Ligand code: HEM
């Protein structure tokens with residue numbers, strides 16, 4: 001059985017941060033509702049609010065800069081990947097199936113011969129070179145628990161280079177995450193990760 | 196200051212009523228399409244895929260179009276009745292063209308089953324379509340008609356304002372940046388409308404150019420264009436349209452809220468700097484829609500994240516602090532209008548924050564095209580823009596003496612809000628659980644968790660949508676009563 005090594009997925013962390021943000025907003029709204037009848041004979045309320053603004057601005061600017069520094073260090077793009085890939089897999093999305101397999105970049109993606117199920121080794125950095133033969137699709141890897149692990153667009157005329165390392169063995173699903181016509185949801189594939 | 200005669204006021208009132216009633220009729224119908232989608236995803240009903248995606252297409256285009264049109268019309272009304280003379284005939288022409296475009300889209304989707312999604316991602320409309328070719332042509336032409344109508348509408352408002360306030364640089368507030376105070380005060384709405392509508396003008400031009408290329412390929416199928424360029428153009432157009440809809444709403448918030456709090460809300464150096472910066476954030480943030488196109492130049496990807504992050508500064512430090520300064524200890528009477536304004540800004544903040552999280556490239560790589568995306572944009576559209584529009588409509592239907600309107604609206608209003616947040620929460624949970632967006636059903640994913648959780652959340656969401664609809668309709672008595680009252684002097 002595959003088990004996620006992370007305690008909290010990126011998705012859950014994002015949700016948690018957003019929840020905290022939402023609670024702050026709700027807090028401000030409740031504060032305004034409950035304090036509005038206090039009145040302001042000396043016309044100081046507005047000043048009091050604006051007096052806070054400088055501090056808020058500095059705090060926000062600091063949060064933004066720290067946020068940018070941390071997150072921009074983790075870009076998924078190939079030129080930010082330090083390790084050389086161990087193996088290359090070509091992926092071609094076509095209405096409405098995936099073709100995956102090792103090989104050279106085909107001149108005509110339409111003619112690429114690949115399978116919708118492939119087997120890959122664990123612990124190796126895989127380079128997925130992804131394109132489409134007709135309309136735009138999106139190559140997305142899900143684990144058995146339904147957690148989205150990585151994705152890149154499959155766009156006709158372009159090759160997107162996605163690196164991913166499967167930490168452990170297991171069965172992974174490929175879904176199409178770009179709407180590509182009525183049968184969009186049936187466009188799935190499978191990646192079996194084993195030694 | 197331009198002199199207004201009462202006759203003009205009356206004509207403006209008629210025009211805005213035409214827009215408002217059209218909005219109030221179309222909005223619940225578009226929600227019903229959303230309800231049907233949620234019910235299908237929840238496996239309560241079964242519609243075939245082609246039909247589902249035609250609903251999705253009409254719902255997305257319809258909502259974005261109807262809300263922007265209503266927001267533009269509200270700006271047109273307030274500007275035209277308070278600051279400068281506007282051409283009312285042109286207002287009707289825009290209305291007529293938008294109606295023609297909407298009918299075209301409704302026919303293409305509901306009758307012809309056109310189903311390329313709101314964004315018709317190039318080259319989807321032309322390859323492997325399950326819909327007839329004529330529907331693609333009709334949808335493209337309808338969108339061009341609407342785009343041209345909006346372009347004319349925006350150009351007219353900006354041009355008229357700029358003549359009144361002594362040129363474009365004054366209109367974007369630069370006369371506030373000098374040492375001496377400006378000769379003529381610039382109302383916040385004039386500044387905000389300009390900062391919103393000018394990117395709109397750029398977006399409509401880009402959109403029109405792109406749609407003409409679509410039309411050419413539709414007429415001459417041997418043509419083909421670059422998919423990445425088309426995608427950039429489409430998202431510049433779509434993102435900007437939706438973004439400025441929000442900012443137009445903020446424009447009338449600055450104008451109307453002070454009437455309830457009795458506190459002034461005027462421009463100064465800081466607000467001018469903030470809104471000028473916002474201009475750039477509106478134009479450059481759209482790059483965050485292309486993060487998963489790894490071949491897009493990395494500089495643009497990073498520009499997308501920077502613009503998205505920094506847009507939080509003017510939005511919160513200037514506008515939201517402004518709202519707090521308006522309301523804190525203001526003894527405001529919490530009638531439906533100021534309540535809707537405050538909650539509308541709150542919805543903008545909540546949805547905006549979740550959007551900023553999603554605009555982080557290293558987070559977006561696992562949230563892109565999951566339900567997290569409709570979660571945040573539905574938050575600031577439904578609980579942001581729509582509440583600001585409702586505040587405006589209640590305002591329009593009130594007179595100076597009865598501004599804090601109808602306690603009857605109370606329950607319907609709160610039901611609407613509660614239902615909406617329930618519906619939104621299911622989208623957020625879906626995103627958190629990696630449920631894909633734009634999936635007509637979750638069974639074919641072949642992943643048990645995706646199917647079970649996706650369908651369950653959709654089912655619960657459908658219940659909340661029913662509350663949204665009931666709440667909305669309960670507000671209609673008070674709304675229509677106010678809007679259609681004959682003998683009342685037109686609202687100022
Ligand atoms: C209670 C009201 C609403 C309901 C029930 C609703 C429901 C939905 C649903 C179920 C979807 C499809 C989600 C998916 O990808 O699986 C959707 C998509 C969408 N909705 Fe709404 N919605 C509502 C309000 C709005 C509003 C106010 C807007 C304003 C802009 C809006 C704009 C859109 C857009 C642009 C899409 C994307 C369409 C596409 O992917 O092509 N919706 N909505």
Ligand SMILES: [Cu+2]
Pocket residue numbers: 093094095096136137138176177178179180184187
């Ligand atoms: Cu696909």
